[in-house]
Amino acid sequence: xxxxxxxxxxxxxxxxxxxxxFVRDNAWTVGLLILLVxxxxxxxxxxxxxxxxxxxxxxxxxxxxxxxxxxxxxxxISGGIDLSLGSIIAFITVVAxxxxxxxxxxxxxxxxxxxxxGMLVGAVNGGLIVIxxxxxxxxxxxxxxxxxxxxxxxxxxxxxxxxxxxxELLKGYVLIEWVPRAAVLLVVIVGVIWIPLRRxxxxxxxxxxGSNQLAAFRSGVSVGRTKIASYAFLGLFAxxxxxxxxxxxxxxxxxVGQYTLQSxxxxxxGGVSLAGGRGGVFGAIVAVIILQLIRAxxxxxxxxxxxxxxxxxxxxxxxxxxGSLLQIRRERAR
Amino acid sequence: MSVATAPAPSGRSPYLTAAGWRRMFRDRPxxxxxxxxxxxxxxxxxxxxxxxxxxxxxxxxxxxxPLAILAGCQxxxxLTGGIDLSVSAVASxxxxLVATLVGDLDLGIAILIALLAAGLAGxxxxxxxxxxxVHPLIMSLGMGLVVFGFTNAWQLIRVQSGGGVxxxxxxxxxxxLTFAIGGGDVNILPPIPASLLLFVPLALIILFGLRxxxxxxxxxxxxxxxxxxxxxxxxxxxxxxxxxxISAFMAAIAGFLLSGGVNxxxxxxxxxxxxxxxxxxxxxxxxxxxxxxxxGGAIVGALILTVITALLSALGFPEAVRQVLFGxxxxxxxxxxxxxxxxx
Numbered sequence: 207x208x209x210x211x212x213x214x215x216x217x218x219x220x221x222x223x224x225x226x227x228f229v230r231d232n233a234w235t236v237g238l239l240i241l242l243v244x245x246x247x248x249x250x251x252x253x254x255x256x257x258x259x260x261x262x263x264x265x266x267x268x269x270x271x272x273x274x275x276x277x278x279x280x281x282x283i284s285g286g287i288d289l290s291l292g293s294i295i296a297f298i299t300v301v302a303x304x305x306x307x308x309x310x311x312x313x314x315x316x317x318x319x320x321x322x323x324g325m326l327v328g329a330v331n332g333g334l335i336v337i338x339x340x341x342x343x344x345x346x347x348x349x350x351x352x353x354x355x356x357x358x359x360x361x362x363x364x365x366x367x368x369x370x371x372x373x374e375l376l377k378g379y380v381l382i383e384w385v386p387r388a389a390v391l392l393v394v395i396v397g398v399i400w401i402p403l404r405r406x407x408x409x410x411x412x413x414x415x416g417s418n419q420l421a422a423f424r425s426g427v428s429v430g431r432t433k434i435a436s437y438a439f440l441g442l443f444a445x446x447x448x449x450x451x452x453x454x455x456x457x458x459x460x461x462v463g464q465y466t467l468q469s470x471x472x473x474x475x476g477g478v479s480l481a482g483g484r485g486g487v488f489g490a491i492v493a494v495i496i497l498q499l500i501r502a503x504x505x506x507x508x509x510x511x512x513x514x515x516x517x518x519x520x521x522x523x524x525x526x527x528x529g530s531l532l533q534i535r536r537e538r539a540r
Numbered sequence: 541m542s543v544a545t546a547p548a549p550s551g552r553s554p555y556l557t558a559a560g561w562r563r564m565f566r567d568r569p570x571x572x573x574x575x576x577x578x579x580x581x582x583x584x585x586x587x588x589x590x591x592x593x594x595x596x597x598x599x600x601x602x603x604x605x606p607l608a609i610l611a612g613c614q615x616x617x618x619l620t621g622g623i624d625l626s627v628s629a630v631a632s633x634x635x636x637l638v639a640t641l642v643g644d645l646d647l648g649i650a651i652l653i654a655l656l657a658a659g660l661a662g663x664x665x666x667x668x669x670x671x672x673x674v675h676p677l678i679m680s681l682g683m684g685l686v687v688f689g690f691t692n693a694w695q696l697i698r699v700q701s702g703g704g705v706x707x708x709x710x711x712x713x714x715x716x717l718t719f720a721i722g723g724g725d726v727n728i729l730p731p732i733p734a735s736l737l738l739f740v741p742l743a744l745i746i747l748f749g750l751r752x753x754x755x756x757x758x759x760x761x762x763x764x765x766x767x768x769x770x771x772x773x774x775x776x777x778x779x780x781x782x783x784x785x786i787s788a789f790m791a792a793i794a795g796f797l798l799s800g801g802v803n804x805x806x807x808x809x810x811x812x813x814x815x816x817x818x819x820x821x822x823x824x825x826x827x828x829x830x831x832x833x834x835x836g837g838a839i840v841g842a843l844i845l846t847v848i849t850a851l852l853s854a855l856g857f858p859e860a861v862r863q864v865l866f867g868x869x870x871x872x873x874x875x876x877x878x879x880x881x882x883x884x
Contacts, residue, residue, distance in 0.1 A: 287677075338875035341828050343623075343677075347815055348870035355863030362860075467681055480675045512692035519685030523664075526682070527672040534673065 265386035277443030285482030293353035298448035303366025303458025313369035328441020332434035417483025569825030602733035608842035610817035621830030622676035635799030662788025670780030713800020763830025
């Protein structure tokens with residue numbers, strides 16, 4: 207990058223300079239945040255009663271997709287893509303709900319087991335990609351059938367149960383009623399897992415194999431193992447998403463919705479490059495909130511839900527076109 | 541071909557060595573695919589003795605044709621390194637549009653409107669991919685959402701109107717070819733699906749177009765080395781614009797056949813076809829990274845997937861097990877293919 211020379215921390219940099227540099231480096235995320243604030247103001251304008259209950263509902267609706275999107279972002283940053291994410295979430299949801307119904311007194315052990323299962327399922331996907339050397343998109347496409355079938359094997363119709371403490375984890379607020387508990391949960395989960403991960407050697411390796419596999423290999427990164435690890439983390443976040451769905455609905459269902467496509471859409475809106483090696487998870491999470499808020503606004507405005515689908519598609523295409531237009535202009539200017 | 545120039549030591553056929561096998565798989569992917577198809581048919585006969593007949597083959601071919609057309613959309617876009625995930629939405633839309641319009645309008649005009657709508661969706665796809673350089677996965681995904689939403693909104697407007705799936709579609713989608721001999725309709729044996737009348741010319745055009753025309757060559761070139769294409773003066777954005785429009789037209793034809801085949805026009809008619817269409821193209825030896833592949837393999841791939849589906853239901857497995865096995869078989873075939881050709 208041409209900005210590489212500017213990233214040295216020179217002594218005596220004023221806070222204003224540091225702030226402007228932060229804005230420049232994270233322009234896309236900052237833009238998304240401004241859009242989010244504008245949308246919140248707009249929501250308040252069209253629906254004057256929109257307050258803490260609305261925010262709490264929004265946070266609960268956002269949580270599963272946001273967690274799934276973090277997982278997808280990790281894999282895409284590492285140069286892959288997982289088109290079986292929705293099926294994985296469905297599979298883990300039904301397993302979690304079934305186990306919690308069967309062993310209600312062991313629910314903490316079940317939750318831990320589910321997180322391990324998620325990592326295992328993700329690692330199976332990653333391992334197959336590494337072993338067969340078939341492109342990620344093909345393997346995960348085929349695995350989407352496998353995990354969806356496995357989900358149907360466990361539960362044909364919605365059923366099972368969720369532990370009460372898990373349900374309580376999502377409801378209500380923390381300290382003041384404007385801070386929903388689900389949002390705090392999201393921040394804590396991402397803060398505990400992603401931030402240390404990104405600063406670790408493994409996190410750096412994710413970016414390395416995503417931007418240039420050969421260069422990463424030659425600098426001593428074990429490409430195969432890193433790739434499997436990235437898919438294992440996707441599985442972990444898929445399990446977290448599945449648990450939040452189970453907690454919210456109180457049961458497990460073999461058809462959970464279009465998490466695969468929505469997660470891909472959200473990471474692209476969030477500024478993660480599908481070519482790999484670039485982007486972070488925070489922009490993607492903001493994008494999830496924006497998409498959900500637009501859906502809520504359309505409901506307030508009594509817009510036909512089908513036209514809301516159209517709007518989602520148009521927003522996705524429009525924002526991505528805008529982004530690549532900026533990219534093209536930057537390349538020309540160079 | 542490179543086979544001709546390779547020296548064959550000790551006078552044996554070059555195909556009898558491991559490297560020879562590998563070369564054959566790479567140059568002629570259709571040969572092992574046809575062998576696999578034959579093995580699957582034999583397996584089916586073992587599971588259900590006496591079932592394999594010309595009539596059965598006719599049903600398999602008829603079921604496979606819409607999938608083969610949609611796989612064609614994936615082949616031509618994958619050759620350029622792209623993909624078209626909007627095919628299912630476009631196919632459902634065209635079938636649905638014709639069925640709802642045909643009561644008030646002529647069949648020809650209804651088809652024309654449906655084709656125009658499909659072409660518009662394809663052109664926007666092409667503008668996004670070609671001009672704005674949006675990733676094809678995202679572009680066609682977003683376009684699929686837009687088309688699906690509009691079709692749903694249209695469904696609400698025209699909820700009780702329209703003449704249903706036209707009889708012409710039902711004939712071409714599901715009937716066997718008949719000939720009028722001596723006043724009465726007599727089925728010719730074996731029963732040949734009428735949809736072949738549409739599919740054979742289409743397949744020939746694609747096969748010929750990819751191999752013998754400059755446009756087809758450009759598709760391979762863009763997938764192989766886009767920079768070289770630009771430096772040699774070709775305007776790849778124009779090629780992509782036309783390409784995605786062609787893909788949408790093919791999806792429209794598949795939509796007509798599908799709605800005729802099941803005599804139902806619903807907005808989710810072709811939804812379950814998008815993943816198998818990609819799978820058929822991949823099994824048929826087209827690289828998802830672009831630059832390598834062809835349509836012949838994808839046709840056999842569509843037949844293989846159809847026979848596998850028939851085989852799995854003949855074995856009496858529940859839906860869940862069928863899905864698991866279906867996915868596992870796709871991974872296994874793709875893995876075997878990559879291993880044998882040595883391309884990753």
